[in-house]
Amino acid sequence: MKLINEQIIQNYLQQFHSEVTLAAYAEDGPGWREESFIPDFFRLCLIERGTAFVEIDGQSYVARQGQLVFLPAGVRQAISNCGEENYGRYWCHFRINAGDMKLFEALELPFSIPVVSVETVRQLFSKIITALSQDSFVSALRVRGAFLELISYYFERCTLREEALGQGESYRKLKDVFAYIEAHLDQVIHIEELAKVAYLHPNYFIEFFKGMVGSPPIHYINQLKLERAKQLLESSDDYVARIAMQVGMQNHYLSRLFKQYTGMSPSRYRQIYRRKVWSTVE
Known part of the structure; x- marks a missing residue:
């Protein structure tokens, strides 16, 4: 019999529904800062160049080149370029349903994971960006397919806080x-x-x-x-x-x-x- 936590996570992921709303590549120079705000969407970012200081709900992190960064919805956050070179990153915004949000919160997902194959992740972001810009009846399927690969890449390589599910x-x-x-x-x-x-x-x-x-x-x-x-x-x-x-x-x-x-x-x-x-x- 599988552990209860594994069963819950597996069932949630089988039913997982997401909507990618925006995706792009952005690059900002030294001194750039994104004003503090509370987003109603999640973000995944592949850091291509530079270093950024990230503050999430009072906690401080540093986003570095070669990381895949996860930014949660519903909590105050701010990002600023803390280096002397441009801060470049691929990013996508996505929303999930309320039940999945509870699971994401309970798992205490890590801020970032190291990317072993940057080219693989870069291609996934590129597919999402291209599909979002296309006016085709299969564009939504292409976006969803690439995004599920991207979020799977993140889940496979992060240490999930499964024990947090056992509380309550x-x-x-x-x-x-x-x-x-x-x-x-x-x-x-x-x-x-x-x-x-x-x-x-x-x-x-x-x-x-x-x-x-x-x-x-x-x-x-x-x-x-x-x-x-x-x-x-x-x-x-x-x-x-x-x-x-x-x-x-x-x-x-x-x-x-x-x-x-x-x-x-x-x-x-x-x-x-x-x-x-x-x-x-x-």
Whole structure:
């Protein structure tokens, strides 16, 4: 079983929605200063040249060449060129929904990460800038694709404060709910049971779960059951009806849900998986 924090983060990122509003390259000379303000957007910046002094909510940082810098929304901040050469950076502004903002705050994301391949990150910014300037029906998809690569690059290389998620009664309740679901995947799980585990009214529990995890409880449970079914199809010779029993579903319901989820029947999935495995062995 995955750690609860890892489950929460993974589910949030699977549901992650963002909107890139602006992106560009900017360069400012010695003495430049951006006035203190509270943005309603997040910023990612690749520092290409120079050094900047950054103040965020009373904390001081230095942005240096070769860093990817993350600036949060909703807190006062100011930036100034503190060197004797121009301060050059690629930047993009983006917004996320309220639920994702809570996760970002809880993780205490780092101010910056060192960039190993500057050219890779530079190209991602360039793709975003180019796509934003194009008048095409696929421009939004190109912006989103490049931005998701960029934010993934940042997440993969920063140390997340996962332990911060474990603080508070809400996360303790969710931990108990996750444990109950894992222990009862071979049964039909009712919302009323989960609400009891969390000591919440069933109607409120659904909103609580969706707000914490990013998806409704039934959707989350079905995903876990289907992942378990995939594992059993890969590792055993059990009939599909037997596997359905092991994940607490009727045979016809598992087959219908499995096809919706993967685009193929359980039997076809097993056939393709084993053919792929044998071809790898050969």
